[in-house]
Amino acid sequence: MGTSSAEAAFPPLFRLAAGLRLVLASHSPRRRQFLREWGLPFTLLAPSCDEPRPLPGEAPAAYACRAARAKVMAARAAEGRRPAGDRRLLLGADTIVALGADILGKPQSAEHAMAMLRRLSGATHEVISAVCLLGPDDEEVTFHDVSRVRFAAWPDAVLAAYVATHEPDDKAGAYAVQGQGAVLVEAVDGSWSTVVGLPVTPLATIMLQRGWMQPAG
């Protein structure tokens, strides 16, 4: 990892178990940032894989778990044959925005982003983040967390100004709660990090329980 200002080192909050290496199967800058804030070293192995499509009638949470697992399995396939005794922990995640039974993906255009934001405005939707962990002996732990997000009701002019910032372009549901989109969100009921894209509290709990990391110090 470089050490540009965006990747400044944090005093460690956790440390990995001795001999364990952490491999992140995600391109998301915010997921990397959470791990940096924990003080954990990691490498990236996120081969592009065909993102699974939701199946007819599949529950949003089940779909998110399946997508997180697909990222981890693509990384596992890419890592090839590991040396004997190699201890790695693969971490993949997927985040989806669900409005009722509809899953909102990334917008295809400014008009599409505007249409999504109009649907979210004045309403409550769910953000589901799923995490798949594959431990040193290929033991798998997959879990998900759900947060409810309530948008204030915004006039079109505000939504259009937000679309014009281009922040929505590559965001599921066409907004970023950790960015300029923060103002749109009246309230969250649940974990904020789940809305950002990584449920850090249950993730830390599981990693501590499994002995994959310890508190620093």
Added chain:
Amino acid sequence: MGTSSAEAAFPPLFRLAAGLRLVLASHSPRRRQFLREWGLPFTLLAPSCDEPRPLPGEAPAAYACRAARAKVMAARAAEGRRPAGDRRLLLGADTIVALGADILGKPQSAEHAMAMLRRLSGATHEVISAVCLLGPDDEEVTFHDVSRVRFAAWPDAVLAAYVATHEPDDKAGAYAVQGQGAVLVEAVDGSWSTVVGLPVTPLATIMLQRGWMQPAG
């Protein structure tokens, strides 16, 4: 304002009303960051003033409003006589952490931070952010917003590792939800920005309603 990487310009989401200048009566880096994310230019005028102390029996929200107002009034006193026709909007804010009837301030030492975090661990507390606005004709708008924050139950070793990062040192309640402290917080019920220190959604709504700003574009 400088233009270091931490102060990068954002594509504007809002713009101030013509002729209006915004003056922030706060030293908080996160409050500045929210205004930058809106794309609003502002200057700082935050003279050190004696922070008011909670009165016996005073409700936490009433105290937060009084403290926000005190910051604005200190800035108003410091600005001296304004030229005729000068149109400025003063903005002050205060954030407090309340556990039951107790208001938790900034920790005085590492031991004090540890004691606060032990009280918050496994419990739900309230974060109250109050904002005071003083418009061009000295018209005053003061409001507050309350969010409930639930900490997961953490062992002492995790809390001690967090104290050792020094992030708690200058934070009310000894944690920063937007920083390494994010992992401690299992759930928020309410506005995340209120927990960070500025209730951006009601603030934007009021500023739009009063005509102090408009959507950009």
